[in-house]
Amino acid sequence: MKDIEYELTNVEQTVRHKCVKIFLDLIILSSLKRKELSGYDVMTVVYDKFHVLLSPGTIYPVLNSLKGKGLVQAKPTRRKKVYTLTDRGMTYTHLLSEEYDKFYSQLKY
Numbered sequence: 001m002k003d004i005e006y007e008l009t010n011v012e013q014t015v016r017h018k019c020v021k022i023f024l025d026l027i028i029l030s031s032l033k034r035k036e037l038s039g040y041d042v043m044t045v046v047y048d049k050f051h052v053l054l055s056p057g058t059i060y061p062v063l064n065s066l067k068g069k070g071l072v073q074a075k076p077t078r079r080k081k082v083y084t085l086t087d088r089g090m091t092y093t094h095l096l097s098e099e100y101d102k103f104y105s106q107l108k109y
Helices: 002-022 024-034 039-050 056-068 087-107
Strands: 072-076 081-085
Touching: 002 024, 002 039, 024 039, 024 056, 024 072, 024 081, 024 087, 039 056, 039 081, 056 072, 056 081, 081 087
Parallel strands: none
Antiparallel strands: 072 081
C-alpha cells in the first residue's frame, strides 16, 4: 500500500511540474493581470500556487520572450525589474486562456 501512495505522490509531483512548465507563459500573464511582479515574485507565485520551485533560468527566459512579443513590459526600479501586462498582453492572455480551457475540456471524461 505504501508503494502505491509513493507512486501517487510521485505522479502528482511530476504532473504539477510538467503542467507548470508547459503553461508557464499563461501562469505569468494571468498573474500579471492581478498586479505587477518581479521575476522573483513570479517564482514565489508559482511556488505558492503549485508547489513547484522554478529557477531564475526558467523564469527569466519566458519573461524576456513575453517582452519580445510585446505582451509585457519591464520597468526598472532601484533593485529589480518589475513586469506589467501591455494592452496586447491583456488581449493575448484572454485568448490564450480560452484556448487552454477548450483544450482542457477535451481531457475531461
